[in-house]
Amino acid sequence: MYIDQVGDRTLTDCSVLIVDDQASSRLILETLLDETVACFSVSSGREAIEYCKHNKPDLILMDVSMPEMDGHETTALLRQKPSCEHIPIIFVTSSSTEEEESRCWDSGCVDFVVKPVNACTLRNRVKSHLQHKLRSDFLETLIYIDKLTGAYNRHYLDDYLPRLVKDSERNATPLSLVIFDVDHFKLFNDMYGHLDGDSCLWKVSKTINDALLRPMDKLVRIGGEEFLVILPNTDVEGAVAVAERLLQTVYNLNILHNSSEYGRITLSAGLAIKTANDDKTIDYVMLEADKNLYAAKTSGRNRLISPPLTPTKKAKIPSPSHTIKSF
Known part of the structure; x- marks a missing residue:
């Protein structure tokens, strides 16, 4: 069971950044999720880092195998930035070996899905992590937000x-x-x-x-x-x-x-x-x-x-x- 709203935000208010060098893969993921959340996509790790400088997605779907900078390297760089370190990242990988799973967890992901992506699994895992993100964000407002002005405290x-x-x-x-x-x-x-x-x-x-x-x-x-x-x-x-x-x-x-x-x-x-x-x-x-x-x-x-x-x-x-x- 999913709670669609926490505080003033709902699942439909959430945004997901899709990072994949293949246009067909980005299109598939967007099609599977666009009825649930707002989707944005980029084609490389560097574009993902640049996107996050100006925007803060609620969740990132990160392809592991990309040229120039793979998903592991991109995640490591994002985790170094205070404004990005708490964004949940789900890896999308074509390998399901134990070694690859371990590397995904060690890189700082919160979950991973295996290609070819199962539509039901993807939607439910995204919803689950976004629900957790909504709760975390709401708790953060209680701890870190000044009640009178809405600024941080x-x-x-x-x-x-x-x-x-x-x-x-x-x-x-x-x-x-x-x-x-x-x-x-x-x-x-x-x-x-x-x-x-x-x-x-x-x-x-x-x-x-x-x-x-x-x-x-x-x-x-x-x-x-x-x-x-x-x-x-x-x-x-x-x-x-x-x-x-x-x-x-x-x-x-x-x-x-x-x-x-x-x-x-x-x-x-x-x-x-x-x-x-x-x-x-x-x-x-x-x-x-x-x-x-x-x-x-x-x-x-x-x-x-x-x-x-x-x-x-x-x-x-x-x-x-x-x-x-x-x-």
Whole structure:
């Protein structure tokens, strides 16, 4: 017996990524599953990794035998990425030997099916693992999601950030952190009341979250009206562009705030970055971001303070009252 809905999500809301170098095999799998879930397909391991950078499927059907990069190698690379490590992967293999089964389990799959695929077996195994995924995701929301704003909470930050730092060090990629603070929020609460204050925080959080374009980018509520945006594999120019866009997006919400010099809700932000060639701890990077946030608050609010940009890339100023400065 399958439970079709857990929380707000149903099986039909789930997505499955099919990875197979043969078009006929992809078509067969899609045909067998398209009435149950949304299916997307790619033809190689590299395409699967690239797809998962921008999308987060609920389950992956992975062909084992593929040229250039086989299913085992692809799975190993996906398991190294914090945003992908918990995606269940079912191997599709033409071999049913004990040695191949053992290799599949060792590679990190949750199950496997043997070619030629039995339609009934495939559908039921996919449903079973998706049901488990729905339950896990729902439990994660209870543990890791801030109930008021819908952003991640500090429990999530404590679990996610150390793994992200290791991933950044392993791949020699930059990791950017941006701390946002709602300007004059105490005055907003005093003037409009705590219910409107809660509504304001929810709108700001949802707006920021909706404006983040990559699954790997995360929004965390770290204090009352303070939020952290984590931007993996993002240099200072890219992080400034993201932060600049988020500040402007919240500014454009035009939430009335008569106690603010801007007449509306605005954000101040501080940015810091950990690069591949520095020895800064992540706690030190957080402290740098917090210091830059303080500088933004004391120099006029409604602005971002960041590390200096390279001479060829200047931060864009979205509007006269919304300035981006380097510190």
